Amino acid sequence: MRNIRLLIEYDGTRYDGWQRLGKSSKGDTIQSRLEGVLSRMTNEPVEIIGSGRTDKGVHAAGQVANFHTNTRLSCTDIRDQMNRYLPEDIGILDVSEAGARFHSRLNATAKTYLYRIAVGPSQAVFSRKYTWYCPEVTDVERMEQGAALLLGEHDFLGFSSVRKTNKSTVRRLDDIKIEAMDRELVLTFTGNGFLYHMVRILVGTLAQIGAGKRDPETVSQVLLSKDRELAGPMAPPQGLCLENVQYM
């Protein structure tokens, strides 16, 4: 069987997240849309493996997924037919032949997420579905001080919605960039993995720091205590975008 790799972008606004839900639930997910089109196209049931889930309302500019198939369609034909039959808020950027052992989740070595905070006296009209309007976030220098304390390998349990678990909640954050533009702050997070809601809780916490409501040093207390209560609120989904997934 062939193993096909997809590079996907989607506007998550109207979807219940990436993951296909159980048969009894009626959610409209990205995964089920992709599987629906691929199954009709190839005349066989297709199951897609994504690099990871994205939550309801979260976007992706570079999600990666793979699936196994017997179809003889060329990669270009798969791409063009998918783009023809998918709704206009899901796009296939690239389709390629992957090695038999490629697994988009298990082989991912790092991911980059972008979070866009809109600032200024009025919400930017054209990016309103892709930003969190939070004009009180103004002090980038303080945010950078907080961000610096988050870099490296830590137990990020306190910055997540993860409940009791036997799995490790240690992750490595390689980079946090905060770019101040005219009407927007763009926060970029790169790391080897992210816990449930981790980016959005990091953003909510950094936003409080940038609004002068919390000291930068407090992030270290959250890391050490692993206490979700000590972190900031969870930022809303529409500002978040899975930018890309890295492989060896």
Add this chain to the structure above:
Amino acid sequence: MRNIRLLIEYDGTRYDGWQRLGKSSKGDTIQSRLEGVLSRMTNEPVEIIGSGRTDKGVHAAGQVANFHTNTRLSCTDIRDQMNRYLPEDIGILDVSEAGARFHSRLNATAKTYLYRIAVGPSQAVFSRKYTWYCPEVTDVERMEQGAALLLGEHDFLGFSSVRKTNKSTVRRLDDIKIEAMDRELVLTFTGNGFLYHMVRILVGTLAQIGAGKRDPETVSQVLLSKDRELAGPMAPPQGLCLENVQYM
């Protein structure tokens, strides 16, 4: 009475254009939304003068308008209250005190319009409401040859939807820029005035040239003959944005 100047951005997707319609018609326009909020805010009927109309579905990043009022609200208060009560697809970027004789339409000396054409194997998901997806437009050099013939003062009647008129249809096009980006061509038009549908018919014609369906030289025939039939089709509204209005 004070004369107040507004700098406005709007996403035209769900509106019937800029201009307030007659009392009997039910269209939802940008002008009527602005007047509604301003009249309630100032407790007096407010009439707004825009720099010009934009069509149904066309956007603006820098529309200019003015209105006369007796209100004692500061410019900052007007801006903030308008942004609070306007829908999220209309934003007030700036409010300032204008001279008594300032008239946003009559005093405008030039305007700049942007038109975004999306290209590549799939429509860009995040800009789908602000672009015309037209992947067969590939030859920027040919488009630039056609654009060069349009510069300067001409009778643009053939590139418009204007019917018989006594008014002059001569306009001056100062600049056409065509920028090729990764998945997009951005066409920028600057001139002293634009006829009804003129930018969209120019774009439709340049797109045919860029798709190899028409020779660049043919634009001169349209200018000379003033025959609408010889020009290309009208490009759809969602790619068009009034970028800014210039005053002396």
